[in-house]
Amino acid sequence: MKTYKIIALPLSSMEIDKAVLMYRFHYGQKIRIPNVVWYIEGADMNILVDTAADAKLAMEFRGLPAKEIMSFEDSLESVGLKPEDIDIVVQTHLQWDHCANTQKCRNAKILVQEEELRFAYSPHPILAPTYKKSLFTGLNFVLVKGAQEILPGIDLVPTPGHTPGNMSVAVNTEEGKAIITGFCCLKENFGPPVGASEEIIESTPVVAPGIHLNAVDGYESVLLVKGMADIVLACHDPAFEKPQVIG
Numbered sequence: 001m002k003t004y005k006i007i008a009l010p011l012s013s014m015e016i017d018k019a020v021l022m023y024r025f026h027y028g029q030k031i032r033i034p035n036v037v038w039y040i041e042g043a044d045m046n047i048l049v050d051t052a053a054d055a056k057l058a059m060e061f062r063g064l065p066a067k068e069i070m071s072f073e074d075s076l077e078s079v080g081l082k083p084e085d086i087d088i089v090v091q092t093h094l095q096w097d098h099c100a101n102t103q104k105c106r107n108a109k110i111l112v113q114e115e116e117l118r119f120a121y122s123p124h125p126i127l128a129p130t131y132k133k134s135l136f137t138g139l140n141f142v143l144v145k146g147a148q149e150i151l152p153g154i155d156l157v158p159t160p161g162h163t164p165g166n167m168s169v170a171v172n173t174e175e176g177k178a179i180i181t182g183f184c185c186l187k188e189n190f191g192p193p194v195g196a197s198e199e200i201i202e203s204t205p206v207v208a209p210g211i212h213l214n215a216v217d218g219y220e221s222v223l224l225v226k227g228m229a230d231i232v233l234a235c236h237d238p239a240f241e242k243p244q245v246i247g
Helices: 055-062 072-077 116-120 198-203 214-226
Strands: 005-017 030-041 045-051 066-068 088-091 111-113 141-144 148-151 153-156 165-172 175-180 232-234 244-246
Touching: 005 055, 005 072, 005 165, 055 066, 088 153, 111 116, 111 244, 153 214, 165 214, 175 214
Parallel strands: 045 088, 088 111, 111 141, 175 232
Antiparallel strands: 005 030, 005 066, 005 244, 030 045, 148 153, 153 165, 165 175
């Protein structure tokens, strides 16, 4: 079985209310979360999952307190690459904090779910503030419909709810199947809510993403990933504020 390593490369971190990521829990609790580029090491081509966003965009576009960790260019240099070396960018979805640097990868094919691209160009008002069309206009998109293997051991898994065309990325590693969630969440989303009553904990095995178009779909996607993954890479978990290798 072909295996890979995943390298988490955080570009910036933002301060948000924890309930933004955990639906109906932890209102008023502030946390700092990273915006992460994921590099899949060991393929015959250079593959990124998402391209994240820097602190300046977080502050100017969304008004979030943010700090820089490293530039997109520096993150790639740390793994011996430049933006023009990237062959494939998997866009888990097209919200601003996941695609801000994709246009720099001028030689890459950009994989995105067809439903996500359609929605991104004309989003429902409830999610419209999370999309910035100038970040993804003119990209070399390759449209995906549903589940797809892009290389042996690397699979695209539809996980709608957070956005209609969100997808996660399952990667075989020596330590098991790692899944990059794509949908905005914490590792805590994959268990009962900490601090809730015993009755709620018993009936709530996972927590839906706080930002979503469809909360039920979002809940089911968290449950799906929990069941599939040996290693859950929750894309905004504070554990990824520092670069690290998974697998």
